Amino acid sequence: MANLSANPMTFTVTLQPSGRSFQVGPDETVLQAAIREGVGLPYGCRDGACGSCKSRLLEGRVSHRAHQPKALSIEEEQAGLTLTCCATPQTDLAIEARAVVGAGDFPPRKMPGRVTSIERPAPDVAILRLQLPANEVFRYRAGQYVEFILADGSRRSYSMANAPHTQTDVPGIELHIRHLPGGRFTDHVFGAMKARDILRLEGPFGSFFLREESAKPIVLLASGTGFAPIKAIVEQLEFAASERGVLLYWGCRSRIDLYLHDWAEQAAARMPRLRYVPVLSEPRPEDGWAGRTGLVHQAVMADLPDLSGHQVYACGVPIMVESARHDLVAQCGLPVDEFYADAFTSEADKH
Numbered sequence: 001m002a003n004l005s006a007n008p009m010t011f012t013v014t015l016q017p018s019g020r021s022f023q024v025g026p027d028e029t030v031l032q033a034a035i036r037e038g039v040g041l042p043y044g045c046r047d048g049a050c051g052s053c054k055s056r057l058l059e060g061r062v063s064h065r066a067h068q069p070k071a072l073s074i075e076e077e078q079a080g081l082t083l084t085c086c087a088t089p090q091t092d093l094a095i096e097a098r099a100v101v102g103a104g105d106f107p108p109r110k111m112p113g114r115v116t117s118i119e120r121p122a123p124d125v126a127i128l129r130l131q132l133p134a135n136e137v138f139r140y141r142a143g144q145y146v147e148f149i150l151a152d153g154s155r156r157s158y159s160m161a162n163a164p165h166t167q168t169d170v171p172g173i174e175l176h177i178r179h180l181p182g183g184r185f186t187d188h189v190f191g192a193m194k195a196r197d198i199l200r201l202e203g204p205f206g207s208f209f210l211r212e213e214s215a216k217p218i219v220l221l222a223s224g225t226g227f228a229p230i231k232a233i234v235e236q237l238e239f240a241a242s243e244r245g246v247l248l249y250w251g252c253r254s255r256i257d258l259y260l261h262d263w264a265e266q267a268a269a270r271m272p273r274l275r276y277v278p279v280l281s282e283p284r285p286e287d288g289w290a291g292r293t294g295l296v297h298q299a300v301m302a303d304l305p306d307l308s309g310h311q312v313y314a315c316g317v318p319i320m321v322e323s324a325r326h327d328l329v330a331q332c333g334l335p336v337d338e339f340y341a342d343a344f345t346s347e348a349d350k351h
């Protein structure tokens with residue numbers, strides 16, 4: 001842990017209502033310091049795109065680095081809100097923020113990962129398996145993600161699709177990667193990448209993970225490769241022999257995009273408390289689809305008009321996550337604090 005107390009450019013951040021405080025170094029963001037100090041704050045992209053880290057600044061001044069207006073608008077900033085991932089303190093601060101219990105338990109670390117396999121279960125989806133250094137088990141929570149560090153230092157985030165206990169003798173992770181044509185990292189994954197390649201990564205990150213202390217029934221909501229962390233959460237629930245009711249909704253365009261449909265059906269067959277509901281938005285005639293159609297979060301709303309006693313875990317494209325957050329809270333009475341999400345933002349969302 002860095003000793004920052006002697007540096008005059010170091011500021012103290014105090015969180016309310018917990019009263020927990022920590023030091024933020026020169027040029028550090030509030031979130032960087034919180035992660036370094038093992039303080040659990042809510043966050044997703046770490047890059048000013050998703051809005052998950054939005055908090056209220058109660059006292060003091062910050063400067064915000066570039067971020068998306070949809071993550072924090074000028075009006076919100078003027079009303080005293082801040083993005084902790086983009087905010088550098090200019091004075092000591094008091095910030096109102098929900099404490100994320102357990103978020104700081106497994107500090108992120110940098111490590112190499114060796115590609116053990118690349119599968120293509122759908123034309124635009126790769127399942128990448130990486131072997132991690134054998135000297136230390138990789139500890140994380142089901143739902144969290146790692147960042148690949150590219151040659152120029154830029155980073156790309158991917159959620160673990162396997163629960164931590166599935167790492168046996170050799171530590172390793174499974175990632176589900178959707179090809180975004182023209183994208184720097186995924187063009188490489190779908191082009192030159194091959195088994196035995198070495199990648200640099202850091203993790204775990206993120207406050208999107210299963211809250212195991214709750215007994216509430218769960219709605220899991222995935223779009224596309226947002227299924228990855230949802231799969232890890234299902235594995236974790238099964239491993240923990242959870243008694244909680246679980247409804248798993250997976251939305252994709254057509255049948256071919258449900259790239260682990262059989263896996264989900266088998267999980268539902270094994271787990272008496274799990275029900276799986278696939279939803280297609282644009283089924284093709286050759287799909288012969290007799291299942292649910294439309295937008296995945298609307299299927300949840302049709303089945304569960306009262307979500308006041310549930311937890312919802314949503315993951316995938318930003319539009320799905322934003323619509324679900326808004327509509328499930330406004331129309332189904334879901335408490336806003338019981339909506340947990342990771343929006344898969346990319347460079348396209350930052351320009």
Ligand SMILES: Cc1cc2nc3c(=O)[nH]c(=O)nc-3n(C[C@H](O)[C@H](O)[C@H](O)COP(=O)(O)OP(=O)(O)OC[C@H]3O[C@@H](n4cnc5c(N)ncnc54)[C@H](O)[C@@H]3O)c2cc1C
Nearest residue numbers: 157158159177178182183184185186225344346347348351
């Ligand atoms: C917390 C988190 C978890 C994630 N987990 C997953 C996961 O499990 N699986 C998954 O598939 N994805 C995940 N993502 C998304 C992932 O991190 C990448 O954003 C995505 O894979 C694209 O990476 P890329 O380098 O190929 O594309 P990028 O280089 O980011 O480009 C993305 C798209 O934008 C276009 N683009 C690039 N630059 C610009 C620009 N300047 N202006 C406009 N358009 C531009 C590109 O042509 C491309 O189509 C996650 C994201 C976050 C934040």
Ligand code: FES
Nearest residue numbers: 044045046051085
């Ligand atoms: S906007 Fe701060 S974590 Fe995404």
